[in-house]
Amino acid sequence: MPRLLYLFALCNLLIGTGAFVLSGVLAPMATSLQVSVAAAGQAMTVYALSTAVLAPLALVLTGGWPRRRVLCVSLAVFALGNALCALAGNLPALLAGRVLMGVGAVFTAVAAGIAVALVEPERRGRALSLVFIGISLSYVIGLPLGAWLGFRHGWQLPIALVAGLSGVASLVLVFVLPRDIAAPGASFTGLGALLRRREVAWVLALTLLYFTAIFCVFSYIGPVLQALVPMSTEAMSLTLMLFGLSGVAGTLIGGWANDRYGAQRTLTMQLAVLGFMMLLVPLTRGQHALMVAVFVVWGIAGFGMMAPQQSRLAAIAPAQAPILLSLNTSMLYLGTALGAAIGGPAALRIGFDHLAWVGAPFAVAGWLTLRAGATRRAALSRA
Numbered sequence: 001m002p003r004l005l006y007l008f009a010l011c012n013l014l015i016g017t018g019a020f021v022l023s024g025v026l027a028p029m030a031t032s033l034q035v036s037v038a039a040a041g042q043a044m045t046v047y048a049l050s051t052a053v054l055a056p057l058a059l060v061l062t063g064g065w066p067r068r069r070v071l072c073v074s075l076a077v078f079a080l081g082n083a084l085c086a087l088a089g090n091l092p093a094l095l096a097g098r099v100l101m102g103v104g105a106v107f108t109a110v111a112a113g114i115a116v117a118l119v120e121p122e123r124r125g126r127a128l129s130l131v132f133i134g135i136s137l138s139y140v141i142g143l144p145l146g147a148w149l150g151f152r153h154g155w156q157l158p159i160a161l162v163a164g165l166s167g168v169a170s171l172v173l174v175f176v177l178p179r180d181i182a183a184p185g186a187s188f189t190g191l192g193a194l195l196r197r198r199e200v201a202w203v204l205a206l207t208l209l210y211f212t213a214i215f216c217v218f219s220y221i222g223p224v225l226q227a228l229v230p231m232s233t234e235a236m237s238l239t240l241m242l243f244g245l246s247g248v249a250g251t252l253i254g255g256w257a258n259d260r261y262g263a264q265r266t267l268t269m270q271l272a273v274l275g276f277m278m279l280l281v282p283l284t285r286g287q288h289a290l291m292v293a294v295f296v297v298w299g300i301a302g303f304g305m306m307a308p309q310q311s312r313l314a315a316i317a318p319a320q321a322p323i324l325l326s327l328n329t330s331m332l333y334l335g336t337a338l339g340a341a342i343g344g345p346a347a348l349r350i351g352f353d354h355l356a357w358v359g360a361p362f363a364v365a366g367w368l369t370l371r372a373g374a375t376r377r378a379a380l381s382r383a
Contacts, residue, residue, distance in 0.1 A: 007173075009131060011111070013135075013141065015075075015135070037223060045337040052102075055333075056323070059109055062106075068178070071107060074105075076104070078103075078105060078166050081103070082163035082166060085097035108329060112329075116325070125311045132251055133252065139247045141244070142158075147236060194317055203312050207309055209362050210363060211339065215335060217355045217356050219340035220340075223347070229287070239292060243292075245296075246300045254270070274305075
């Protein structure tokens with residue numbers, strides 16, 4: 001694999017940590033800002049909406065820029081957004097920083113587009129899984145470490161660290177990235193016709209649904225774990241780390257399975273496992289080992305879907321892969337926002353320990369969407 005992809009993975013580690021570290025420190029953050037946990041959780045919603053709406057716009061507006069400049073500037077903007085969050089003294093200020101972070105998260109879509117352009121189609125799944133392994137690693141390294149630091153030294157500290165490291169990384173990119181990266185920029189040319197194709201709509205709908213399912217729970221993962229099995233800060237950090245490791249394994253397995261068995265078969269199995277695990281989560285209350293086992297299997301299935309989904313879109317229209325991958329990221333974050341928006345009020349009614357049952361129907365809907373898309377393709381091929 002091109003060495004450039006390993007560098008992208010490290011940068012995505014910072015982006016994933018900055019995006020999701022708040023979910024582990026919602027309780028102290030809510031206390032500090034004098035709001036409810038459900039209200040604090042909307043910081044996830046705002047970041048997700050910003051990424052979904054503003055990142056594709058930024059991708060197109062910078063379509064004529066050299067890819068090197070886009071990568072460096074976007075990571076610098078992400079760093080600035082984190083710095084504003086770390087300095088926030090109230091919820092509106094925090095949300096403003098999260099909006100800026102969402103703009104900077106365009107880095108991930110640009111890196112994915114470059115990964116598609118640098119490798120041949122039969123290695124596309126593994127290339128994309130390598131780029132996105134950084135996001136998965138953020139659950140292993142960034143989220144548990146951030147939760148531990150946040151509870152011990154204040155919720156602002158992990159965010160400030162992400163701001164500083166992202167700023168340093170943007171400067172490093174200036175010096176190490178090649179001046180000419182052979183990858184196309186994004187544009188809206190021909191996008192309307194492409195989006196009218198049913199196969200594109202089915203793929204984007206699936207991303208929206210399964211991320212809604214996951215983030216009904218994951219936006220509130222700290223309170224969820226405590227509701228299922230009360231534990232110390234150290235035990236919760238370890239539990240989050242194990243879940244993150246399952247995500248790393250899932251990302252690698254998903255890329256391998258996509259190249260070996262194809263996206264359709266891989267996603268069918270992953271969605272079935274994801275939905276079943278979500279039904280099991282509330283039943284693990286009071287049983288730490290069983291809870292961890294269920295979340296580990298969930299992580300392998302859930303994180304493994306990114307590479308097959310991205311690969312499906314890139315195969316539909318390779319020349320327009322950057323904008324399609326960005327739109328897929330938009331669906332990802334719209335699902336994140338929808339999940340957070342649904343999960344907060346639902347937790348007030350049924351408790352954090354039962355949130356997985358709220359998300360499970362979305363996983364089932366995603367499985368049905370995948371099957372419906374496959375049925376339509378089969379019908380067209382016979383026609």
